Amino acid sequence: MERANHHQNLTSRFSRLQIQMDGEELSAQETALYDRQIRVWGVDAQKRLSKTHVLVNGLNGTAVEFCKNIVLAGVGSLTIMDDRIVTEDALNANFLIPPDAVKDEGSSLAELCCDSLKEFNPMVHVSVERGDLTQLDDEFFDKFDVVVVSCCPFNNKKLINDKCRKRQKRVGFYSVDCRGSCGEIFVDLQDYSYEQKKTDCKSGCHLQYPSFEAAISVPWRDLPRKVSKLYFALRVIEKFELCEGRNPGDTSTSDLPVVLKLRKESCDAQSLNETHIPTGLLERLLAAGAKEHPPLCAILGGILGQEVIKAVSGKGDPLKNFFYFDVADGKGVIEDISPPPTNADGTNGQP
Amino acid sequence: MASLDSQTEAIKRAKVLMVGAGGIGCELLKTLALSGFQDIHIIDMDTIEVSNLNRQFLFRQTHVGQSKAKVARDAVLKFRPHINITPYHANVKDPEFNVEFFKQFNVVLNGLDNLDARRHVNRLCLAAEVPLVESGTTGFLGQVTVHAKGKTECYECQPKPTPKTYPVCTITSTPSKFVHCIVWAKDLLFAKLFGDKNQGNDLNVRSSDGADSSKHTEDVFERNLDEDSEQYARKIYDHVFGYNTEVALANEETWKNRNRPRPIYISDVLPDRITKKNAKVENGSTESAVSAMSSLGLKNPQDVWSLVENTKIFLEALRLFIVKRTEDIGNLTFDKDDQLAVEFVTAAANIRASSFGIPLHSLFEAKGIAGNIVHAVATTNAIIAGLIVIEAIKVLRNDFHNYRMTYCLEHPSRKMLLMPVEPFEPNKSCYVCSETPLLLEVNTSTSKLRDFVEKIVKNKLGMSSPLIMHGSNLIFEVGDDLEEDVAANYALNLDKVLAELPTPVTNGTMLKTQRRI
Numbered sequence: 001m002e003r004a005n006h007h008q009n010l011t012s013r014f015s016r017l018q019i020q021m022d023g024e025e026l027s028a029q030e031t032a033l034y035d036r037q038i039r040v041w042g043v044d045a046q047k048r049l050s051k052t053h054v055l056v057n058g059l060n061g062t063a064v065e066f067c068k069n070i071v072l073a074g075v076g077s078l079t080i081m082d083d084r085i086v087t088e089d090a091l092n093a094n095f096l097i098p099p100d101a102v103k104d105e106g107s108s109l110a111e112l113c114c115d116s117l118k119e120f121n122p123m124v125h126v127s128v129e130r131g132d133l134t135q136l137d138d139e140f141f142d143k144f145d146v147v148v149v150s151c152c153p154f155n156n157k158k159l160i161n162d163k164c165r166k167r168q169k170r171v172g173f174y175s176v177d178c179r180g181s182c183g184e185i186f187v188d189l190q191d192y193s194y195e196q197k198k199t200d201c202k203s204g205c206h207l208q209y210p211s212f213e214a215a216i217s218v219p220w221r222d223l224p225r226k227v228s229k230l231y232f233a234l235r236v237i238e239k240f241e242l243c244e245g246r247n248p249g250d251t252s253t254s255d256l257p258v259v260l261k262l263r264k265e266s267c268d269a270q271s272l273n274e275t276h277i278p279t280g281l282l283e284r285l286l287a288a289g290a291k292e293h294p295p296l297c298a299i300l301g302g303i304l305g306q307e308v309i310k311a312v313s314g315k316g317d318p319l320k321n322f323f324y325f326d327v328a329d330g331k332g333v334i335e336d337i338s339p340p341p342t343n344a345d346g347t348n349g350q351p
Numbered sequence: 352m353a354s355l356d357s358q359t360e361a362i363k364r365a366k367v368l369m370v371g372a373g374g375i376g377c378e379l380l381k382t383l384a385l386s387g388f389q390d391i392h393i394i395d396m397d398t399i400e401v402s403n404l405n406r407q408f409l410f411r412q413t414h415v416g417q418s419k420a421k422v423a424r425d426a427v428l429k430f431r432p433h434i435n436i437t438p439y440h441a442n443v444k445d446p447e448f449n450v451e452f453f454k455q456f457n458v459v460l461n462g463l464d465n466l467d468a469r470r471h472v473n474r475l476c477l478a479a480e481v482p483l484v485e486s487g488t489t490g491f492l493g494q495v496t497v498h499a500k501g502k503t504e505c506y507e508c509q510p511k512p513t514p515k516t517y518p519v520c521t522i523t524s525t526p527s528k529f530v531h532c533i534v535w536a537k538d539l540l541f542a543k544l545f546g547d548k549n550q551g552n553d554l555n556v557r558s559s560d561g562a563d564s565s566k567h568t569e570d571v572f573e574r575n576l577d578e579d580s581e582q583y584a585r586k587i588y589d590h591v592f593g594y595n596t597e598v599a600l601a602n603e604e605t606w607k608n609r610n611r612p613r614p615i616y617i618s619d620v621l622p623d624r625i626t627k628k629n630a631k632v633e634n635g636s637t638e639s640a641v642s643a644m645s646s647l648g649l650k651n652p653q654d655v656w657s658l659v660e661n662t663k664i665f666l667e668a669l670r671l672f673i674v675k676r677t678e679d680i681g682n683l684t685f686d687k688d689d690q691l692a693v694e695f696v697t698a699a700a701n702i703r704a705s706s707f708g709i710p711l712h713s714l715f716e717a718k719g720i721a722g723n724i725v726h727a728v729a730t731t732n733a734i735i736a737g738l739i740v741i742e743a744i745k746v747l748r749n750d751f752h753n754y755r756m757t758y759c760l761e762h763p764s765r766k767m768l769l770m771p772v773e774p775f776e777p778n779k780s781c782y783v784c785s786e787t788p789l790l791l792e793v794n795t796s797t798s799k800l801r802d803f804v805e806k807i808v809k810n811k812l813g814m815s816s817p818l819i820m821h822g823s824n825l826i827f828e829v830g831d832d833l834e835e836d837v838a839a840n841y842a843l844n845l846d847k848v849l850a851e852l853p854t855p856v857t858n859g860t861m862l863k864t865q866r867r868i
Contacts, residue, residue, distance in 0.1 A: 031652065035402045036727040039719055040490040043653060061385070065733060072405055072729040095381050095430045120408050294385035295744075298378065298737030303768065306491065306730040316491075317762060325769065327741055330755045332769025 026050070030123060034074055045313030050076050050123075052312045055144045057081045057133045057160070059109050061093020061292045062178040063150035065301020066308075068096075071117050073309055077125040078117065079144070081133055082110040093292040134159050141167050146308055148174045151248050151290060154238045161188055161212045172311055175212065176304055177234070179249055180288020181327035182281075183300045184234055186212055187307060187319050194314045209321055210338045218339050220270035228324040228333050232277045236263050237285055249290025256283055284328075299325055303332065361747040362387045368456040368481075369393040370443050370472055372419040374727050375462030375486055377407045378736035380423050383460075384431040386740055391435070392456070395420040396442040400688065406729035444471050453479035458746045460739055461485045464725065466511055470783075470813055473498065473506035474866060477784050482746045484739050490726040493735040493759035497742050497774055500784065502751050508778035523553050524599045525609060526707050529700065533720045536699035537685045540591060541692065543572060545672060545683040555595065574673075581626050584669040588617045588662070592702050612707045620662045626670065641675045643667035643694045644714070652714040656698075658705045664698035687722025696721050734759050734769070782812055788861060795849040795857050800827060803849060808864055820863045821854045 026046060031038070038046050052075045056063050059082040071078055084090060086101050086109055096116035097109075104112070110128045117126045129136075133149070134156050141147065141163050149160055157175050164171040165188070173188040188209045196205040210218075216235060240259050241248060259282055267274045303323055310316040322335040367388060369379060372395035383391055397419050399410045409426035410419070420438035427436060441447070453459065453475045461483065463469050469485065476483040482499040485506055498505050521527070522535050539554040571590045574583045596614040600606065643664045649656065656664065668691055672680060676691070685692055697717035704711050718724065738757050745753050755771035764770060780787045791807065804827060808817045816829040827841050849856040856862065 032401050033405050035405075036724065037405055037729075038715075039724060040726040040728050068408055069730050069733060072408055074405070091430075093385050095385060095427075098429050099432065119411060121404075122412075294382055295737040295740040297385075298382050298733045298740075299769070302730040302732075302734035302737065305733070306728075309728075309730070319768075323768070330738075330741065330757055330769070330771035331767055334763050334766050334768060 030074065033121075033123070037073065041309070041313055041315050045309075045315050046074065048313050049309060050074055052145045053077045053079070053143060054146045054148065054308065055079045055081070055129075055133075055141075056148045056150070058150035058152055059094070059113050060090070060151050060178065060290070061294060061297035062176050062183070062300045062304075063148065064094050064096055064113060065297045066148060066150075066176070066304045067113070067117055068120060069301060069305030070308060071120045071124045071126065073305065074121060075124055075312075077127070079127050079129050080110045080113060080117070081129045081131070082113075083108045083130055085109070086112060089291075093294045093297045138163055138166060141171050142169065144171055145169075145312060146172045146174065148176065148304070148308075150176050151178075153248055154242050158211075158213050164188070165190060165211060172308070173212075174304060174308065176300055177248065178292045178296055178300055179234075179237075179285050180291060181293045181296055182230055182234075182285060182288070183296050183323075183325045184230060185300060185304055185307070185319070185323040186215070187311075187321045187323075188212060189311055189318060189320075192311070192318065194318070196317060205317075207318070207320055208338075208341070214339055215321060215337045218337055220272045222340075223337065227335055227337070228322075229276060229278060229281055230324045230326060231322060231335060231337065232266075232272070233281045233285060236266055236277060236282065239266065247290075249288075251286045251289050253283055253287045255286050259286060293327060296325065296327060299332070358744060358748060359387060362744065363389055365457045365747050366390045366455060367392070367743065368453070368459045369462065370459065370468070371395055371462035371464070372407075372423040372438075373397065373403065373462060373464060374406050374729075374732040375488065375735055375739075376419070377409045377423055378729075378732045379460060379462055379739055380427050380436070381409070382736045382740050383743075384427045384434055384436075386744075389434045392437040392439070393420045393423065394439040394441060394443050394448065395423075396440065406727055406732055408729065443468055448475070450475060450478045453481055456481050458743050459483045460743060462736075462739075463487075466513070467813075469506055474783060476500075477505055478866070484742045484746065486735050486739050488727065488731045488735050488759070490728065491731055491759070491761040493731045494756065495735055495738040495742060496756040497746065497754040499746070499751060499754070501777065503754060503774035504777050505781060505784035507783040508775070508781040519553055524602075525605060526703065526709065527609075529704055529709055529712055529717075530720055532700040532703040532707070532709060533696065533717060535703060536696045537721050540699050541683075541685055541696055544587070544669070545680050545692075548681060554591070579626075580670040580673040581624055581666060583673065584666045585617045585624075587669065588665060588702075591699075592616070592706055596706055610708055613705075615658075615702060615706050617662070620659060621666070625663055625666055641671050642690050643671055643698075644690075646671070652718075655711050655713045656701065658702065658711075661698040661701040661705070661711070664694055665702060668695035668698060685721065687718055687724060693718045693721065731759060738769070793849070795855075795860075796851075797848060799846055799848050800852060801845040804845065812864070814864065814866055817864050817866065820865075821852075821856065821860065824854045826852060826854065826856075826862070 026043065034046055054070055054075050054077070056067055056078065059080060067078060067080065085105060086097060086107070088102055090109055091097055091099060091102070096113045101107070101112050114126050114128045147160065147164050149157060152160070152175060161173045164173040170190055175186045177184045188211055189207065190209055192207045192209065194205055196203050220232070236259060237251070240255065240262050241250070260279065263274060263277050263282065267277065307319050311318045319334055320336050322337055323332065324335065325332045365388060367383065367390070369376060369391060372380065372393055376393070376395065380391065380393060398416050399414045399419055399422060401415055404410055404412065409423045414422045418438065418440035420440050424436040424438040459472065459476050459481050461469060461472055463472070473483060476498065477500050480500050482497065483506070484495065484497050486495045487493060497503055517531060517534060521531055522539065526532050526535060539552060542550065543552045543554045571586065578586070593614045593616040596612050600611060600614070647663055647667055649660065671691055672695070683692070685696065687693060693714065697714045700717055701711045742754065754774050756774050757769055757771045760768055760770060777784055779785050782789050804817070808814050808819065818828040819826045827844055844852055
């Protein structure tokens with residue numbers, strides 16, 4: 001019911017109809033506003049985007065960058081969740097909130113971000129949802145096509161990912177983490193089919209994504225030899241935070257001895273040489289904690305925005321299934337970390 | 352961490368110049384402010400347009416028409432009120448932005464959209480010895496490079512692809528692609544009808560025997576007193592799509608290996624007038640929103656119109672120019688944001704395409720080709736801006752061993768979407784950043800200094816106001832501030848052949864040329 005109303009709301013705002021196709025329209029206003037990007041991805045993709053509903057949970061700098069990108073691109077709606085009150089730390093990489101908002105004790109982070117995001121594009125419906133996403137009814141997820149969590153504790157990440165997977169329609173799940181100058185994006189599009197365009201001929205493509213839990217359960221020795229060191233390092237840190245009951249990024253260099261112990265245990269259990277997880281890298285991650293490096297927020301938020309646009313529009317090869325960027329080497333790397341296909345005829349999209 | 356503190360300090364102390372407050376610029380200014388930069392100067396001559404708003408997120412509908420640099424500054428100060436941002440609503444090529452001006456900065460960051468301005472900034476940065484971080488995006492592709500004098504290649508060390516040009520005869524007589532029809536419609540027909548009458552124009556086809564058909568053609572573009580605007584439009588139509596094509600067809604040689612075009616006459620396409628004869632002529636009031644599409648009830652810019660529809664648009668657009676925009680005629684240049692101009696060029700290009708058996712295109716597509724519109728999305732600009740700041744911080748820390756040029760790719764290459772590579776060394780024979788002499792083969796007893804200045808120094812080397820020296824003797828310079836007698840002397844030199852200059856240029860002479868400061 002709520003969804004239907006919402007949709008009506010959207011269409012009523014599309015004032016003058018100019019582009020007609022499949023009974024759907026882009027208004028003259030949209031055509032003018034989106035001119036340059038329609039030249040990149042076409043009218044059909046723009047229309048699909050305008051019917052997409054996105055949920056973002058956790059509004060740190062990276063998530064804010066992502067929100068800006070998809071509001072500008074013209075998604076149908078964006079719902080944001082973050083009940084924290086505004087602190088100076090929370091504004092470190094946030095360009096949506098003026099610094100004097102720290103005094104505004106009545107408003108949550110999400111409410112303040114919402115006001116600014118609305119201004120970016122009056123044609124996108126931006127709203128706030130209060131509460132804890134892990135506690136909301138499963139049906140809540142049906143409202144969305146894409147769910148993005150940022151800086152989310154390990155258990156919640158798994159839980160939310162599973163909730164997305166249990167819905168009848170496909171709800172794409174993305175998680176993004178930025179620790180100092182290192183970042184990770186995870187993507188789960190479940191079963192995803194799209195058309196691949198290769199030099200003028202189109203061919204159908206099918207990708208099978210594992211859940212976050214299934215992906216990180218792939219034994220390390222089964223992984224290709226050159227997997228990003230960040231993949232392993234972040235799993236060790238994740239484990240540390242889980243054992244200690246800490247929030248993501250609630251770390252410092254003084255945690256290094258315990259983390260090194262965990263590294264040894266993990267590497268022994270997975271028969272991986274410890275040199276794959278350099279001490280220096282772990283130290284950097286622990287020291288950075290939850291503090292984000294703003295240029296990296298822009299990069300991760302940009303890649304994530306692009307991936308969501310690709311996935312909902314069906315244009316371009318979507319990322320499968322991890323992305324890493326480390327400012328130290330400047331490489332933006334894709335890793336496919338998936339269990340081998342379960343069925344004899346199981347195609348997992350590997351060439 | 353000591354290194355982190357020194358980094359924070361370096362950022363705080365830095366004075367940076369941003370050139371461009373557009374797609375990359377908005378993202379860059381935001382990321383610089385968040386990263387702790389406190390003294391940012393920003394130059395942009397542009398004002399805000401509606402088609403910017405999908406990605407230049409510091410701007411709103413209410414800002415349309417205002418200075419990009421100034422609005423961007425105000426928007427960023429809202430979330431970082433205590434930093435200094437100095438905007439310049441000006442062209443970076445203005446003389447106030449000279450070498451001295453550039454010298455005050457620790458690093459220059461480019462977010463430009465054209466080769467000319469990029470070359471200009473590159474040269475100023477080299478002269479001022481300030482490192483430059485250069486960038487560019489189209490669609491999902493982008494790149495960031497660092498240029499530091501003597502350490503890495505400069506922006507011009509490698510030849511850059513120059514804007515595509517087409518042979519004149521392809522445009523005037525033998526188009527084979529839609530873009531040829533667009534160039535014809537925009538640069539020849541539109542310019543002939545609405546542009547400066549004193550400009551040379553190759554619109555009219557010469558017949559094969561060399562006899563100029565000027566008797567016929569010179570009058571045709573003049574509107575006779577007894578012609579109403581539609582009669583005039585129909586006459587132009589017959590001339591450019593019918594008569595001119597017949598003339599071109601007469602040259603049999605041309606069509607031996609080509610498909611012969613079909614001349615198109617108005618009476619075959621649209622025998623009846625679209626406006627009543629002797630209809631009341633409206634006064635020539637200049638309205639900005641005049642559109643042939645809306646007066647004909649065509650709504651969708653993505654539709655490909657039929658020949659009849661294109662013909663109607665052609666007639667109506669031409670009529671509207673005459674009736675509604677009388678004052679503009681004679682001084683118009685094609686502007687992609689001028690709806691009526693885009694409609695006219697689309698229709699004319701399509702009719703010509705139809706004549707030559709080339710597939711027709713929609714107004715949306717034609718506008719993109721005619722306006723050289725660069726495809727742009729917010730995400731690529733955001734990513735590129737992040738990469739620019741990463742390189743800028745390395746420059747401030749003097750960490751040149753770690754400078755990288757980074758490509759943002761659409762499809763992964765070796766698993767990478769963002770691919771860093773080590774910057775190239777300076778090109779030793781680069782005429783911009785190296786001292787290596789260039790070898791010029793020229794007949795010094797027939798070539799005039801004027802040819803050398805115009806064709807070599809200005810065109811090839813891209814120096815707009817050069818100073819040319821032979822040993823310690825000045826041969827030539829350009830400038831508004833020259834003494835009268837000096838200027839007269841240079842003017843005299845221009846018409847001398849090189850070997851007869853006061854200090855003769857002959858075989859083996861070494862000339863020195865530099866931008867005049």
